[in-house]
Amino acid sequence: MITIEQLITRIEQRQPIINKADISAEQLRHPFNSVGSLTTADQKQLSFLADPHYISSLSGSQAGAVLVTQAYRDQVPESALALVVSDPYLAYASASQLFARQSLSAGIHPSAVISDSAVIGDEVNIGPFCVIGDYVQIGARSSLDAHVVIEAHSEIGTDSVIKSQVVIGHDCVIGNYARLHVGASIGAEGFGFAPTNNPSVSGWERIAQLGRVIIGDHVRIGSHTCVDRGAIDDTVIGNHVIIDNLVQVAHNVRIGDGTAIASQTGIAGSTTIGKRCIIGGAVGITGHIEITDDVVLSGMTMVTKSIKTAGSYSSGTAAMPTANWRRAAVRFRQLGRD
Amino acid sequence: MITIEQLITRIEQRQPIINKADISAEQLRHPFNSVGSLTTADQKQLSFLADPHYISSLSGSQAGAVLVTQAYRDQVPESALALVVSDPYLAYASASQLFARQSLSAGIHPSAVISDSAVIGDEVNIGPFCVIGDYVQIGARSSLDAHVVIEAHSEIGTDSVIKSQVVIGHDCVIGNYARLHVGASIGAEGFGFAPTNNPSVSGWERIAQLGRVIIGDHVRIGSHTCVDRGAIDDTVIGNHVIIDNLVQVAHNVRIGDGTAIASQTGIAGSTTIGKRCIIGGAVGITGHIEITDDVVLSGMTMVTKSIKTAGSYSSGTAAMPTANWRRAAVRFRQLGRD
Amino acid sequence: MITIEQLITRIEQRQPIINKADISAEQLRHPFNSVGSLTTADQKQLSFLADPHYISSLSGSQAGAVLVTQAYRDQVPESALALVVSDPYLAYASASQLFARQSLSAGIHPSAVISDSAVIGDEVNIGPFCVIGDYVQIGARSSLDAHVVIEAHSEIGTDSVIKSQVVIGHDCVIGNYARLHVGASIGAEGFGFAPTNNPSVSGWERIAQLGRVIIGDHVRIGSHTCVDRGAIDDTVIGNHVIIDNLVQVAHNVRIGDGTAIASQTGIAGSTTIGKRCIIGGAVGITGHIEITDDVVLSGMTMVTKSIKTAGSYSSGTAAMPTANWRRAAVRFRQLGRD
Incomplete structure (x- = not known):
């Protein structure tokens, strides 16, 4: 389990948590086990609003904490702790690394x-x-x-x-x-x-x-x-x-x-x-x-x-129905005539 | 060696052999060691006619047995057993698996x-x-x-x-x-x-x-x-x-x-x-x-x-002589002008 | 270290060194440790002039030897030995193999x-x-x-x-x-x-x-x-x-x-x-x-x-600024209409 305090420490290697002063000692101990999207995260998961397209999912989110910009801070539901940053996607990236499973190896394997x-x-x-x-x-x-x-x-x-x-x-x-x-x-x-x-x-x-x-x-x-x-x-x-x-x-x-x-x-x-x-x-x-x-x-x-x-x-041409494409490709070929 | 009987059992996991009743006990014991195309198969190989394009190769085939649809049954040469199915290509696929070499491993290798x-x-x-x-x-x-x-x-x-x-x-x-x-x-x-x-x-x-x-x-x-x-x-x-x-x-x-x-x-x-x-x-x-x-x-x-x-x-354009292609590509580029 | 003599032997598996008779016994013992381009090679490196585009780099080259065709022989600087061949690029390829590091293995490893x-x-x-x-x-x-x-x-x-x-x-x-x-x-x-x-x-x-x-x-x-x-x-x-x-x-x-x-x-x-x-x-x-x-x-x-x-x-179309490409791709699509 990872606490909010640990998440904050990692996120702040890249950018400040703007509302850090508002977070209580109890909130700092809240345990997290993963990251989730706004619609699927539960109380033990951290979520984020990186793209305003997903704003409609914010108010109903069950996440334990949500990374948001200042502009959306007030729309974070009461059940979640708002973590305010200038770049929530970057903060999610930073935080995600704390939940990764460690590597296969430990020490020098005798078969090496x-x-x-x-x-x-x-x-x-x-x-x-x-x-x-x-x-x-x-x-x-x-x-x-x-x-x-x-x-x-x-x-x-x-x-x-x-x-x-x-x-x-x-x-x-x-x-x-x-x-x-x-x-x-x-x-x-x-x-x-x-x-x-x-x-x-x-x-x-x-x-x-x-x-x-x-x-x-x-x-x-x-x-x-x-x-x-x-x-x-x-x-x-x-x-x-x-x-x-x-x-x-x-x-x-x-x-x-x-x-x-x-x-x-x-x-x-x-x-x-x-x-x-x-x-x-x-x-x-x-x-x-x-x-x-x-x-x-x-x-x-x-x-x-x-x-x-x-x-x-860019280059190339994008997918079209094959019947139409055949005609277009023939006409492209004709463009190459003398 | 695989017998016709074994081949039939495997093929019928997917579709019936329509003329199974006509196959004699002796034919059922005929041994096969592989699959071959109509033109190259010998008496110990099973062949198939999946695409009517290849019908001209059927009458001269030396295969030991040929998978065919009802429509071509009569054109199978006398030296071959006709195996009549509704989908010869599928039957060939089913049969082919009996001839595959087995995998590298057997048991748990001590080095694992x-x-x-x-x-x-x-x-x-x-x-x-x-x-x-x-x-x-x-x-x-x-x-x-x-x-x-x-x-x-x-x-x-x-x-x-x-x-x-x-x-x-x-x-x-x-x-x-x-x-x-x-x-x-x-x-x-x-x-x-x-x-x-x-x-x-x-x-x-x-x-x-x-x-x-x-x-x-x-x-x-x-x-x-x-x-x-x-x-x-x-x-x-x-x-x-x-x-x-x-x-x-x-x-x-x-x-x-x-x-x-x-x-x-x-x-x-x-x-x-x-x-x-x-x-x-x-x-x-x-x-x-x-x-x-x-x-x-x-x-x-x-x-x-x-x-x-x-x-x-589909998309893209197909190969053409490079000199013509250069002209066509220039004209495509011109299509992008304002 | 590889001597000129060894390089010549390898190169001549593919083509003769035209001026071999002019190379002195002392020159034949000159040691080389690698291949370099005309501009970077030093006295222990072999270089080559394969593409006349690079002729301007020849006279100032510090290479110990330079592979050239007959046409450029006189422009090789005095500090370098000219090795005259009909195909300098091929000669460079042949010579390069003498400088390659050997493979990982030697003998049969007991773990195999x-x-x-x-x-x-x-x-x-x-x-x-x-x-x-x-x-x-x-x-x-x-x-x-x-x-x-x-x-x-x-x-x-x-x-x-x-x-x-x-x-x-x-x-x-x-x-x-x-x-x-x-x-x-x-x-x-x-x-x-x-x-x-x-x-x-x-x-x-x-x-x-x-x-x-x-x-x-x-x-x-x-x-x-x-x-x-x-x-x-x-x-x-x-x-x-x-x-x-x-x-x-x-x-x-x-x-x-x-x-x-x-x-x-x-x-x-x-x-x-x-x-x-x-x-x-x-x-x-x-x-x-x-x-x-x-x-x-x-x-x-x-x-x-x-x-x-x-x-x-050839086929396809080459990169163009994306705004222009969008217009061209739309017009290509229109070519496919009935």
Whole structure:
């Protein structure tokens, strides 16, 4: 159980509780076990009004406490404690972390295979069947679940969470407070080949990928996302970058601080993405281009050229009944005639 | 070897063999070792005519038996036994399962790490290096291959097949007769973050994902498909849902009974998909919308709004020679001028 | 450290060094530790001029040696040894491999679970926690990192590199000189189901996938790429095929020799791709069609019909400011009216 006092302490790491002085000592001890929506939360759950669309659900809410802005404070029902903040959604995010179940591992599991030359920090957890290579460094309080592989000479910062079956290739650097989800592949070999130009061979000569992956602090990488190592120079992900599942980050890509990337987006080799970009799902970005800071790309956008001006960009066409679509697609094709 | 008698028993779980009375005791003992197409099957293989397009291959087939509808019964060659059913493709599907190789595991491998508090049903197989967390329940006759991770408090039903390297997060529920393929990630943390709105921090506050993933009976999840856990409420997949490889099912998505989803499709957070939908490959569906029952989406369709009427929908444009495409794309761009 | 002599030997496996006779015995002993770009390489690094765009960086380069064509030989600075070849990019590729870090494993790790009936060739490495099934064959000098699973009756050729957490299903055949990257799934069950056509059941009958995956020599498969086994016949990948990360190759697909496929492309069931095709990222190719030899598909192309003529094909529309895109998309929709 978490008390209001603990919730307040966590929320105030980000923003003040405006009405803190009005909360009684008894209210501070009220126990909570989870977060709930306005319509489903009970007395042991914290709720929030982040979007005024849901205002009609506020007065009837059974939640034990509700995070609201000053404007809606008076509409919180008497059964709930109002917690007034300037950004209730952010406060909900902060509070939610107190209710999360802890990780699988505790301590170093005896089945893990850890090189004698690896340097493991204090209070590190390493789960069953992990494999830690030569000269690997893992910072204090970091936690690895099961079947994690960290190849030789890689460094993980402090306070990082690495879920099961993440693989980190050799010589990579991961910052502090990382969260790497199930099966993320960091530092696998980039897709680099030279054509042999020899009809009798009909093959490709592999280009060994000699660069690394360098990841900043507070970075989140989703399940089965692939971040390949650079060919000569490194693939670089800045601080506070958040990446969803099944994303492809090719060799020598650079991603600026604070950028968010939704699921199934692909970024081809040597492209640079600016800071604070918001990239929707299944976006495709070609190689060797630059996207400037503060660009928003809607889902499924196809980016074939550099984007030099901040703003929102889109492409494609949206679903329509198939019979109509067939006609439209034929007419699009006709647009391509000489 | 499988006899006709065994094949008939399995097929009749779904539909009657119309001419069963005409099959002799000797024919019932005919041994089969596999399924083959009409043109390649030999005397020890079962074949089928599901699509009348292939009728020209029927008379010359060397198969030992052929599944056909009544209409084509007379065209089955004398060397083959005709098995008459109303749906030969369904009968082939039923029969095919008798020829499948059995799973990797048998019994509980001594290397598996299984919590003392886990409850393991009768005749369960658990392969090498699996990790089973506290209070996990696994129903009778379920089978886990190698390197499967099931985090604490999750439940797996009976008769389920879980292939190598599947990871199931804590507190999830998987029904009976599930088939989870290599590397499927069920119940990883959803992609939920609140912007800090603080230029000096330039970061994101993580929203702990406190919901679960709840999966019904007879569900199939493909390789490396990701089904993320809900933020507050659960992510829910109904009964008889079949999902291909590399699909993204974001947090709080709900998928109705009997829906099929092809590879690389992505469904963004909090979207609801109806029953009996057929969703092609690489479809992108935005978040917070509803797709009603019996919707068909062709491959690569971009869905940006709710679909309230059953039927077939499409989007995009199909491949054309690049020179023509360049002109068409320029003209599409011109359509966007004021 | 690698000497010029060693580099020359490796490069000449593909093409002659035109000025080899001019290189002194002292120069042949010059030690190198890596490859660098013209602007960053130092005296212990090899560089190259592959694209004349970078000619301005040549005269000031600090590299110890530079790969160039005859045309640029005279512009190599005196501090660098010129290595003259007809294809400097190919020569760089060849040379790069000498600088790559070796694999995780050495020998057979005692934790690996290897069936007594498996046949393991000479000098094979098998890393921690690998699982090798009954009657598996692994050719000489092949190397498996950690957590690799090879199911019963599969064969791996010689000189192959299989990175951590690759899973190879039963009865598959992988050729010589394969490179399978982290988490690749080879031979999982294809997505084949027959509708039950029974409203009271509302389900799907699984079609057991009885075919195999057959992969030729010199094939590269990227991280988390899925190559499913065939339904009746096999899924077949030719020689010298290179495939990037997160690609879907469905059951019974056939891919011709020398074809390259970039990340996140999906190829639906029973489609045949020709030889020497270049397929961009996130391309979608429908099932049961044929793409002829020497076809180039740009990124995100949607292929709905067979392509019978070699050449370059594209589809889709490129990113534009969202306000303009909205108008263009509305007008596209209007094209679909009767």
